[in-house]
Structures are given as C-alpha cells and as structure tokens.
Amino acid sequence: AYVYLPDTYAGGYTNFNRYYFAQVGKEAAIIDERYNGGGDIADYIIDYLRRPLLSYWTMREGKDITTPIEAIFGPKVMITNEMAGSGGDALPWMFRKTGIGPLIGKRTWGGLVGHYTNPADLLDGGFTGTPNLAFYNTNGAWDVENHGVPPDIEVEYDPKAVRMGHDPQLEKAVEVVMELLKKNPPPAAPLHPPYPNYQKSGAH
Template identity: 60%
Template sequence: MAANRAVPGGLLGADYAVENGRYRIKRIYGGLNWNPDLRSPLTEPGLNVAEGDYLLAVDGRELRAPADNLFALFENKAGKFVELKVGPLPDGRGARTVRAVPIENELALRNRDWVEGNLKKVEKATGGRVAYVYVPNTSYQGFAYFKRYFYPQADKEAVIVDERFNGGGLIADYYIDHLRRPEISYWNMRHGADMKAPGASIQGPKVMLIDETAGSGGDLLPWMFRKFKIGPLVGKRTWGGLVGTLGFPVLMDGGYVTAPNLAIWTEDGWIVENEGVPPDVEVEQDPAAVAAGGDPQLERAIAIVMEELAKSPAKKPIRPPYPIRGNRK
C-alpha cells in the first residue's frame, strides 16, 4: 500500500477579505527579499501588487469567493511560477496578470511582522527611549535576532527583551553578558560625538517578557536574568523543561529511542525542570485584547520600564574641560 504523500501548498504572504464576491488582498506581509527565508512573493520587483487589489484568477482559473477555495489553487505551487490576475475592481476592469513564486511557509514573514510591530509600539510609547529586542530561541536564529535588534538600539536608555515563544537551543549566556555590561569610559573624538565604551551596552532599566510557551533554553534565559538581578520578569511562568535527551543515534530501520541524559543543578539543588521560571509580575495575555490589536504583557513591560526611568533617569555625562598639555609662561 502506497504511503500518503504530503502536498505542500503555496502561499503569497498575505491576508484576504471576502468582498463583492471576490478575494481582496487585505494585507501584504513585507519581508527581506534578499533573504530566502524572508521572501515576500507579492513585494518582489516588478509585481506592484498592492493592498486593496482583488485576486481574480490563478493560472487562468477564475476565482470567486467564497465558493472557490483560494488555497486549493495553490496546491503544489510553492517555489514555482504562478500567473496571478489582479486588479483594483471586482469586475476585472483594469486588471493585469503578474507572475509570482509562492512560498511554502509564511511563519517567518508573520513573525517578523509581529516583531517589527512590537518594536514600533515600544518606540512610540516610550518616545524612542527604550529598545525592544526579540529572541525566538537560544540557538542560531536567536543569536542572529539578538545581534540584529540589540546593536542598532544600543544608544537607548533602557531595554525590553522579549523571549515569549522561545524554542530554546543552547545556553544563552551571550545575551546575559551583553545585558550586564557596565559602562567603562567615554572617548572624545576629533570628529563627531563622544563615544561610549563598550559601545554595545545599555546601562538603564531592563525588563524581560516570558510566557508558558518558552522552554528549555527559553527557561534558562529568564532564570539567568533573575539570578544576576538584571531586572523584573513580566508575563507567565515558563514551560519548565531543562532535562535533555541528546546524542542518541538513529536505528537501522530509521526509528530512534531517547532517554534523559542531561539535567541542570546548582548549589541550591535541581532547578527549573517541571517548575519553570515564574514572573515577578504576572500578566495574562487576554485573547480579546490581543484580537483587538493589544498586547497586555508588552504594555505592562513598557509601563514598568518607564516607571524605572522616571525613578532613575539615565545620567548624561558631562565631558570635562580640555586639559592644557604644555607649559605657558
């Protein structure tokens, strides 16, 4: 008996609305088209597809809503050219045909949109004073995200580190080392503003967002954040999984077995496993508020960090007078 084969669907990185018997493009998720993992099909050069356009046909097949299943027309189309008939009106007037290459998964596009949206929320709510850094895991992608978002914002007065949905990976002491960096000195430059050392450091208030989906390395990161007294944890208790199953080879028939062979302990005993890391400030992520575009946990973190800034404003150092380096008679 032949095994069932999964047929990947193609996606355009967009949300749709049913209007006037058609599918209308409600939102297009922008990506970074030079990065294969963040390619947004409808934003590629020359397509000029806009939010508000109607998707009228796919590869010559007329599309009516809601009678026709939009996604059925994209079965087995990921990575292949498809012809899209798009236009500003539901009756097809002014329509044109463009060629796009759908992607198999939109998760990276939607995640980036969420992260960039959070960054803008923090920027607006704090008047540009607070950095927002998201870390999706404590492995390769997490390190890339930390560097991508922390370094360009190192001139901010405070920082919110968001590790919600963190998938774990490695020991993220790299993040902790950067968050703990003390100010060493300033350097007066002949050209331009004075430079702080270390440059990639924020000495002001720090808050970390956590939730029940963060686990493994996503448990250890907030545990270290608390251990070194970097700042408060806001959100929900983390998953609680720091017993690992590493290094088991695949069996001859393709199956595998696992058994726990790694667990964490300190001088205080065995930690985190089956317990997670509790928040200092518990905030429920209310579904109704999230559906309305809010983020109660992020909003609380912003309020806390702004309160801390009000109590202890960032000190702006004053450069001393230039010394006289010679004898004057």
Template identity: 35%
Template sequence: MDQPSLARFVREIFDPAMQEKEGLVLDIRGNGGGNTHDALMDILARKVYGYTQPRDGYRQTQPEHHWTKPIVLLINEESYSDAEIFPAGFHALGLGKIVGVPTPGYVIGTYSGVLVDGTRIRLPSWGWYTNDGKNMENLGIPPDIFVENAPEEVVKGKDSQLEVAIQTILKQLPLKSATESADTQKEGVGVPASANNNANGGSAGVPPPALRGGKRGSKTSGN
C-alpha cells in the same frame, strides 16, 4: 534562541536607532529554546568601566557595545528550555523585571543519536540548576509581575502582558520635562523584532503590536 536570532538581536540592539531608546522590552514568549542564553546575558550584563579619548575625536566607552538602560523581560507558558534558562539568569543577575506567567519547566539537556536501524533517539543527559541548587526541570520560572493574556483579549488583538511591560519600564524613566506625557515617553521604548523569534520550533508567541509614535516608537527589524 538560535544563532541566527542571536546575530539579528546583536545587530538590532547595537543599531544607532535602538541605542537612542531609553528602555528595552525583550519578548521571549512562545520561544522554543536553543542555546544562546550565555551570549545574551553577556551582552545585557556589560558595565561601562571607562572610556577612550582620541586626540581629535569623540569619546568612546569601554566596552564600546553595551546596554545599561532599563530592561523588562516578557515570558509565558510557551517559553521553553533555553527560554527558561535565560530568564532564570536574567533574574539572578538582577537585569530587570520579568512580566507574564510562569514558564513550564521544560529544561533538560538531551543527547540525540541514531540506532543501526535508522531510528532516532533522544536521551536526557544533563540537568540545569540555579545557583541555590534547584533543578530547573519541572520548576518553571515565575515572573516578578504576573499578567495573563485572556483568550478573549488575544482574539481582539489585545496584549495585556506587553502593555504592563511597557508601563513597568516607563515607571523607571524620569520625565524629561514637567509637560512630557506617558505617551511621548512610550516612543522611547524599544522592542527588538528578533526578541520573540522562534526558529527552533514550538508554538509561536503573540507578536507584539507596533508601538505608537514615529521613528523612535517603531519596532526595529534588524535588517
């Protein structure tokens, strides 16, 4: 959750191909943190309040860039620091369902400095709290839907958490016709490739497998 990852996420979510999707799965499992939670929630919480209409052009919403379709967020025991602050805000703002296992509660603001002998130190300097006053250090953010990825499933390439996240979001999408199947609908769910980038260290998350389908079902790369 660093600035390069944020820039990539912005490119991906506002890409025309992603805007055609009917739902969004955000995967921040295995994310070491950073400081992008505010920017992410600003993007995801935007509401359309009007539009502009040129004399001889297309109608354009205000704000122009927004996401108002269903979202499901994936977290796990290796979502650290800012990757815990973000789901806490995501839940507080009611942006969507959270799937996975509780985060570890490694949330504390620190100061990093260097002593005269060259030794680097890092000191706890400020705390993070929820609106109701709960200290987020050692708290852990629980999911709305608890799903574990068993080790024996992971080694086989099975990702139960992602599967449940997709099924959860599909339940929020009305069938476009009586004959449309769930597999067809799955092609309309976007999984940004930048969502579980872990540029700040920590353990890498299980990369989400590519969704079935053609262009509308593939992961976006943001490039």
C-alpha cells in the same frame, strides 16, 4: 529598544545581534522571549545585557563615546510565557539571577534539560531523545525542571484583549520599563574636563 528572541540557537542569536546592537542608543530595553524554543544556554546574551558603563572617551571629531561602546545602560525587562522552555527557561532564570530586571508574563514551561545524543531516528522522520544534562543551582539544589521560572509580575495573555488588537504582556512590559526609566534613568554623560595644556610648566 525591543528585541524578540524565538530561541537560544541560530534564530535567537541572529535576532539578538541584528536588533539589539542596532538599538544601542536607546535608553531602555524590552527582551521578549515568549515561545522561545531553546537550543543553547545563551549566557552570551546575558553578558551583553548586563554590561556596565565604565568610562567615556572624547574625540577630535563627533560625539563622545563610551566603554563599552555597544550597550544599553538603562533598565531592562523580559517577557516570558508558558511556551518558552529549555534554553527559554534558562534565559529568564539567568536574567533574574544576575539582577538585570523583572520578568513579566507567565511562568515558563519547565523543560530545562539537555540532550546531545539521539538514540534512534524513526521511520516517520521523528527521533527519540534522552536527557544527558540536568540543571542545578549554586546552592546545590535541582532547579527549573518541572516547575519553570515564575514571573515577577504575572500577566495573562487575555484572548479578548488580543482580539481587540492588544498585547497585555507587552503593554505591561512597556509600562514597567517606563516607570523604571523614570526612577533609574541611564547615567548622563558628564562634561569632559578642560583640555590640558602640555606646554605649561608642570602640566601632566
């Protein structure tokens, strides 16, 4: 599966819901958050990406289903670059923090601050903003702002390769996720147990 997230606001929310859940039968996923403009702290995306397989259900008709029913249980990677920031910094930070998978690409730009008031609108249509929120981690240290989130595997977006029709970062992500899929494939569904015969004495 491949899902592009342009931001962590309306566009990213729409893309994730439209494209992730349409591909829940896939074995693995690449989440591309390059150029992510931020917006909110999209922990709901992290919650869905890390959902573990809990159980199976057999049905009278059709194939067996899983709990949770809407998930991809195989490996996942995320592509980042230096133009992703704010919520686009937070998303890969949480992706790594929760151990979902490796980050591939370039360090994010390090603008993880938030503001919810705009002191003044300007005559030219712009506005000024002052940060109201600052991020710190569970160790009690300021984090991400001014230094970004570094990738686990650094890959340049080489202009020459791009002009020749390649995307080096995406190609590396495909290579890595396929290797992870070989090493850690999603769990195969076991055969369901024999159907019980409740007419027999002592059957439970």
